[in-house]
Amino acid sequence: MTSLIAYCRSGYESDTAKELAERTAQQNIYGYPIFRPNQGFVEFPFYEPPSETFISNEFDVKNTIFPRQLIWVIAVLSDLEPSDRISPILNEVTKHADKFGAVWVEYPDTDEGKGLAKFCRKFAVPLRQALRKENYLTKQEKLLYPVLHVFFTDFNTCKLAISYPHTRSPFELGVCRLKFPSSAPSRSTLKLEEAILTMLNDSERRLVFRAGARAVDLGACPGGWTYQLVTREMYVEAVDNGLIDEKLMATGQVAHFAADGFTYRPQHHKVDLLVCDMIEQPDRVAKLMGDWLVTGRSLHAIFNLKLPMKQRYETVSQALLSLKSRLVKLDDQFSVKARHLYHDRDEVTVTVVRQS
Ligand SMILES: C[S@@+](CC[C@H](N)C(=O)[O-])C[C@H]1O[C@@H](n2cnc3c(N)ncnc32)[C@H](O)[C@@H]1O
Structure with a gap:
């Protein structure tokens, strides 16, 4: 061949x-x-x-x-x-x-x-x-x-x-086709669902998505990503100046914070999972994710990097390289994957799982 x-x-x-x-x-x-x-x-x-x-x-x-x-x-x-x-x-x-x-x-x-x-x-x-x-x-x-x-x-x-x-x-x-869950507040929910189903293996899914685990969702509104975490019985701090879906708040599993995702700190010092869908420069987001992982503020992370119009492969590669170069200095091992998912548009999704 x-x-x-x-x-x-x-x-x-x-x-x-x-x-x-x-x-x-x-x-x-x-x-x-x-x-x-x-x-x-x-x-x-x-x-x-x-x-x-x-x-x-x-x-x-x-x-x-x-x-x-x-x-x-x-x-x-x-x-x-x-x-x-x-x-x-x-x-x-x-x-x-x-x-x-x-x-x-x-x-x-x-x-x-x-x-x-x-x-x-x-x-x-x-x-x-x-x-x-x-x-x-x-x-x-x-x-x-x-x-x-x-x-x-x-x-x-x-x-x-x-x-x-x-x-x-x-x-x-x-192409991983998914049915839009009618009670989810935004179509963005499919990006995180596809990432969970296709980028993590069974043992990683069990490790990251435990019932009762705590998560922070930066740039959460209206709540499509938070919805995925709530359906997996997690507790979520949803950070965004926008409006969060009322039905999600009614679950009792979500606390909404109208705050800046770049300066927000978790309520109990650390969480199991950080997710982030803020529309921001990819190098800024990759640096922020690295800060949370390196300091142990979060064990794992799933986030989107919004792509520029040009030099998209170079931009993603550079952001991943600088993130990996920080993680490699830690005692823990990390599995880092990046995929341009079917439900992504001009963005790629990155999963970082700390291996236990
Ligand atoms: C693409 S939307 C997120 C959609 C969400 N993941 C969902 O599934 O419904 C991006 C969100 O990031 C928020 N955002 C952008 N910059 C932010 C910042 N610095 N701090 C907090 N939120 C921010 C915006 O207000 C917007 O609601």
């Missing part, structure tokens, strides 16, 4: 390209990005094929920032006949030893790409049947097997690619 495709949010192709180039070069693997602005993905051909270990174990999308999904290209099919798109796909699949646990028929997450959504959904049904008949696909969906991606860029062109269980996003298109 000599080419990788990374799905990303439309408009974030150049940040994704820079990240792919930097991360692969760190492993002495070299290639170059190909993309058009706003196409929702980046192709990355390599000069030399990376090792199987790199592909299936080491290059994990969950450790990247901007890619939503990483898939490894095995063939590009163009001029497909509308009357039979399946035979050429089967032809290519025959050349590969893998048995697949699922086939995902996908398209770029762009306005143009969404025009392919209905076709992809329909096409997946006969394709799945044909792959099962030839024994290339497991009878039940098994995500511990490789997944075959059929990525359509128009009705007659698709790229066939493979993803692996340890390094892929478990979601089709790399």
